Amino acid sequence: MAHPQPPESDPQSPSAPTAPAKSPRVGLFVTCLVDMFRPSIGFATLKLLEDAGCTVVVPAAQTCCGQPAFNSGDNKDTRAIATQVIEAFEGLDYVVAPSGSCAGMIREHYPELFADDPAMAQRAQHVAKRTYELTSFLVDVLGVTKVDAAMAGTVTYHDSCSGLRELEVKVQPRRLLAGVSGLSLTELPGAEVCCGFGGTFCVKYPEISDKMVTNKAEEIVATGADTLLAGDLGCLLNMAGKLKRLGAETKVRHVAEVLAGMTDTPAIGDPAASLPNKER
Amino acid sequence: MQSTSRNFKDNAHKALNDATLQRALLNVKSGFQENRARTVAGLPEFERLRDAGRDIKNHVLANLDFYLERFEENVTANGGHVHWCRTPAEAREKILEICKRREAKTVTKGKSMVAEEIGLNDYLEENGVEPIETDLGEYIIQLRHEPPSHIIAPAIHVTREQIAVDFRREHSDLDPNRRLEEPRDFTDEARAKLRDKYFAADVGITGANFLIAETGSTVIVTNEGNGDMTQLLGKAHVVIASLEKIVPTLEDASTILRLLARSATGQEMSVYTSFSTGPRRSEDRDGPEEFHVVLLDNGRSAMLGTEFQDMLRCIRCAACMNHCPVYEAVGGHAYGWVYPGPMGSVLTPSLIGVEEAGHLPNASTFCGRCESVCPMRIPLPKMMRHYRQREFEKGLSPQKARAGLSVWSYVATRPKLYRLATRLASGLLGRLGKVKGRLTTLPLAGGWTSVRDMPAPEGKTFHDLYRDRQAAKGGRE
Structure with a gap:
């Protein structure tokens, strides 16, 4: 792996004791399909992120991004799932998923879900802005x-x-x-x-x-x-x-x-x- | 027009198993997509034009009453008449009234989807007036007694061989040895038939691509010149148009015209762009004696101010259906009403109700290709999702799906329970599929395994494996 550039924004210095000072803390959003069908993809993602100098965290309180409910018109359950994701990931520098679909859900759709709840909308926006699909994160953010x-x-x-x-x-x-x-x-x-x-x-x-x-x-x-x-x-x-x-x-x-x-x-x-x- | 949207699944099943239709549908991809891509690539400001088009229409929709009244004033000043019609029935009756007053036996028609929407042809026929379609595609489907399957290429579902059979059946004087193979052959034959009809027609009815408020003009775009003949040669010209077709100025129409043909057929301009401004004046050499605009609402004004307002920006270019993999698979008739494809999947439930047309916004993968090519930047997937929300809220979505979703949501909001459930499912399916690496049948998943195999899970979940790995490393996370 070539030397990655530092991330574009690194607001707080990472707190993980084992990580080098400039290593961004990346939350791995595993996705429900990778979790259940093909963990290999999760471990490959983990390796790519660690090789690129990230400190990878896998929050335990994640399940799915909520798309099945969202695309079925069930916004109430979608909000409950989205809230869970936001709570699990909002303390991290980035959220990365080996999926454009799940990353797109968080990035493009979470904020609009909370249009009637300004406080949650702001938290959703915070997480949305930090969320990337894996290859886009490696190339566009880390400069790999x-x-x-x-x-x-x-x-x-x-x-x-x-x-x-x-x-x-x-x-x-x-x-x-x-x-x-x-x-x-x-x-x-x-x-x-x-x-x-x-x-x-x-x-x-x-x-x-x-x-x-x-x-x-x-x-x-x-x-x-x-x-x-x-x-x-x-x-x-x-x-x-x-x-x-x-x-x-x-x-x-x-x-x-x-x-x-x-x-x-x-x-x-x-x-x-x-x-x-x-x-x- | 009577809807069969409720039977979308059956309609789609028939379409998928119709080999002739499937052959005809291959033309969607090879023609429209490549042509659009080439022309758009040749216009550097295309993306900026899309913004401009969207902004024009948004402005119109925010001031629709103003521009419609302005349009009416100018039509009236030019000596024409505007008829405001809330419902299809009102529009049909108004048009029949004009035809009766002119003692019309035949009317020529230029292409109009709104005429399809109000079921005009059947109504005129029932009342002793013969409508003659003059657009080649419309003419073909009129011979076949079919509705259009596409909003700009109404006969795209028909093969050339079928058209030859239809012409030989319907044109009794046609020489049996006459060649009917190439598009030119069909055009020549239809043209010869239609020529006399234009002169005999008492009334010409056309649709409109634009209504221009500042001049009171209507605009129609064609490639065959049939629109001009229809609107000039009849004694009265009736324009049937829905009210969102309005634009403020000629300049605005020009801006959107630059988007229209490129998005539709991939032409820079259509061959004919015809403006009609009032009836014939004393100094004019030709033109209709009467000029009428029948303005149809039919539910559109109720979309204003709702999450579906953006749909009223649609200029009927058909780029969305030309790039839709679902349309390409099933064709336009499967959608069951006038407007197929992605724009139809939003407009149809808006106009005839989500109870009737609930399948349409669901029959989408949300691939987003429609929105990516829409010249007016209409967020089609987002609006289809809004309809799914309405269906969910009204309890219209299938009971089984709702029950499944409810159980899944319960588990997905409880990570510990979720871990347990996925551990069991992954382990079980992993064991079942271990030997082959895939499952060929699976209870409760027939929708998947009826058409494709289910790759087997690796057997353990990521979260379990990761937990074990971290434990082996000494609990670091």
Whole structure:
């Protein structure tokens, strides 16, 4: 990892005794899907942040960002969950999530949830301003230009909608991937088109979701890349699930796993047994 | 128009299994998206124009009464008439009244979505007046007895082969050996048929892209010239327009025109931009003897001052549906009413009620592509979410989903309970999917596993693993 620049703002000097003076205290927002489905992504994120000189804290009082309730029109429960997140993270310098969708929820939508409650709105704004998607945080805030990782092969990249359109995450993962030795990127046609996940959409309208993810899977296979990467586990589970159902060989991973050099685990949807002969 | 929005899921199912429709829908992507991207890239000030367009419309909506009255004054001063209609029924009756007074047997029509909204064609036919659509796309779907499936390309759901069959069926004098394959062939054939109709028509009815307050003009944009023929050759010209089409000045119309064609078809300008200002004056060589503007509200004024006001900025360019992956999958008819795609998913519940159209704001992944291309910067996903809120508050969302959400929210606001639940779920699913790395069926998750596999969890939660790791390090956190 190249030398990161100091963060743009570091209001209070970090209090963690083991951390160097200039090390920002970063709260890792694990996300509910990473917590339950693929902790590897959480540990990859942890490694990337620590390698970049951050002191990472994982607040225990986190569950989910509240999107399932928010997108179902249930603002009351969303506020309860958002309050929990704000309380857990507001003392930290930054909040970082390996997901554009969850980071976008906190950054773009938390403040508007408390439009009728100025005190909470201010706290929400405070947390929102400090919240970043992982690759955007590494590149835009810490100024990381190169990661210490290697992966032989060709990858293609899907731009998850929330990260792309709410947080302008587009060049950051590509810039970092360019520094992974042995890796080459083949761009995916329609990389900016939704994969059909959409949170509860994919189970409320499975047929439409199927059409969208089938298109996506066909385009992925057509690139000839051996691995598909993206920055959001929801989309990855959807695309991996479809690729598997179609019998495609394409491996699927979160971009953090590759950037952290942690690709010794089975890819998403792959059995552990296939590891020795296929992955190495 | 009768709505089938309530049956959105069934409509979508049929659309997804209609191979001909799916072939026709491929045109959405290849045509509109690429053309828009190219033209927009060629105009450096496009983003600033979007801001300007938004600001013009916001100003209008904040002063709508003023500009509408100003428009009426100027139309009247030019010798025309403005008819204020609250409901579709009032608008239909007013138009029929004009037709009856002119003893009209046929009327030519330029494209108008508002005419679809009020079910004008059926009403005129029932009352002995024959409406003839003059836009090629509208003409095709009139032959097919179908509603439009797109707001600027009404027949985009029809393939060329289907059109050839329709023309041969409906045009009895058509030479069986005549070639009907290329767009040009269809245009020539329709044009030959329509030419006489223009001259025979007693009344010409058009929609309007803009109503200009300072001059009392109406503006219509076409690529076929049919709008001009319709509005000039009839003895009376009737413009049917909804009240949010108003802009203060010619300058404002010009600003928005620069956005419209680029966003719609990817042209810099449409081929024809026609301004109508009053009936024929004594010194004019041609033009209609009467000029009427039927101004329709139909629920729009009730959107003012609500969280849906921004929707009234819409200029009907169709960029949102042209870039919508859901529209691309199911086409416009699945939405079940006049306006499909993202703009329809907000406008339809606004005009016919969220009880009837509740599916539409839900059938979105919130991918945000619609908002990213909307020339008027309408926050479409945000407004769809507002409708989901209304549905939730009114108890209209499905009972099962509400119950599930309520349990989930209870657990998600109790981190310790949540840890326990995720530990169990992750462990169980991890064991079930261990051998294959994925699950092909899963109780209660049929919506997922009916169409794709469920990648198996790794087996332990991050929080448990992290706690163990920190404990091994000596409890440092």
